[in-house]
Amino acid sequence: xxxxxxxxxxxxxxxxxxxxxxxxxxxxxxxxxxxxxxxxxxxxxxxxxxxxxxxxxxxxxxxxxxxxxxxxxxxxxxxxxxxxxxxxxxxxxxxxxxxxxxxxxxxxxxxxxxxxxxxxxxxxxxxxxxxxxxxxxxxxxxx
Amino acid sequence: xxxxxxxxxxxxxxxxxxxxxxxxxxxxxxxxxxxxxxxxxxxxxxxxxxxxxxxxxxxxxxxxxxxxxxxxxxxxxxxxxxxxxxxxxxxxxxxxxxxxxxxxxxxxxxxxxxxxxxxxxxxxxxxxxxxxxxxxxxxxxxxxxxxxx
Numbered sequence: 490x491x492x493x494x495x496x497x498x499x500x501x502x503x504x505x506x507x508x509x510x511x512x513x514x515x516x517x518x519x520x521x522x523x524x525x526x527x528x529x530x531x532x533x534x535x536x537x538x539x540x541x542x543x544x545x546x547x548x549x550x551x552x553x554x555x556x557x558x559x560x561x562x563x564x565x566x567x568x569x570x571x572x573x574x575x576x577x578x579x580x581x582x583x584x585x586x587x588x589x590x591x592x593x594x595x596x597x598x599x600x601x602x603x604x605x606x607x608x609x610x611x612x613x614x615x616x617x618x619x620x621x622x623x624x625x626x627x628x629x630x631x632x
Numbered sequence: 633x634x635x636x637x638x639x640x641x642x643x644x645x646x647x648x649x650x651x652x653x654x655x656x657x658x659x660x661x662x663x664x665x666x667x668x669x670x671x672x673x674x675x676x677x678x679x680x681x682x683x684x685x686x687x688x689x690x691x692x693x694x695x696x697x698x699x700x701x702x703x704x705x706x707x708x709x710x711x712x713x714x715x716x717x718x719x720x721x722x723x724x725x726x727x728x729x730x731x732x733x734x735x736x737x738x739x740x741x742x743x744x745x746x747x748x749x750x751x752x753x754x755x756x757x758x759x760x761x762x763x764x765x766x767x768x769x770x771x772x773x774x775x776x777x778x779x780x781x
Binding site for chain 2: 549550551555560562574
């Protein structure tokens with residue numbers, strides 16, 4: 490049985506369930522280990538300062554991974570994702586406190602392809618009221 | 633200083649394979665706070681028609697890291713990593729990646745262009761199974777900030 494929505498049940502403009510995620514320093518450490526991205530700017534204050542950054546910023550790929558959750562939550566089966574891309578337009582700074590940084594993700598169906606039975610989804614990521622991803626888009630295979 | 637142009641367009645096959653691990657998928661999913669059963673429960677993944685746990689869409693970064701770093705951190709390339717900003721990233725799947733997959737990476741620096749004193753490096757990694765069948769392609773752009781940026 491397929492977890493993936495039926496092509497016929499999806500319309501252009503459909504909004505996906507939004508997602509709000511908190512990124513704190515602990516998540517940066519976990520993500521660094523899980524993704525094998527050990528770039529020091531994501532955990533060392535002195536390295537960040539030495540390259541002119543005002544603080545520790547989240548891995549762009551972490552923000553992208555969280556954005557992907559909006560899509561995979563919707564399709565159910567992550568194997569239905571055929572393509573996923575984004576630009577990184579603004580950094581997300583993560584303070585060393587309990588709150589961290591909060592990112593709000595929303596998404597909507599941008600286009601449908603009846604022959605391929607695929608949907609194109611646009612994702613918006615906002616932190617401090619500003620978008621941090623540009624042209625974040627996924628193509629998924631519907632059932 | 634742009635990178636050494638002799639690196640552009642040349643395939644860099646990484647000699648060692650990457651084997652996708654069950655625990656690595658679980659750790660990656662947990663790191664992004666995702667409890668999707670297809671990332672954690674092997675029976676659920678099999679019931680959905682997969683051979684084993686499915687890798688999250690951006691898990692590809694972990695697969696290509698060694699192949700990519702081997703070239704990007706080669707001093708002969710001439711890349712100053714302290715000036716690098718991640719510009720964009722894209723994953724194109726020929727099929728889902730699942731636990732147990734043995735994958736081989738071939739890395740390319742596709743292009744280098746200077747825009748207002750910054751160098752834009754177009755990167756690509758072709759990921760294939762042991763028979764050479766394509767599994768996914770990972771694209772990325774690195775922006776190397778110029779001395780005045």
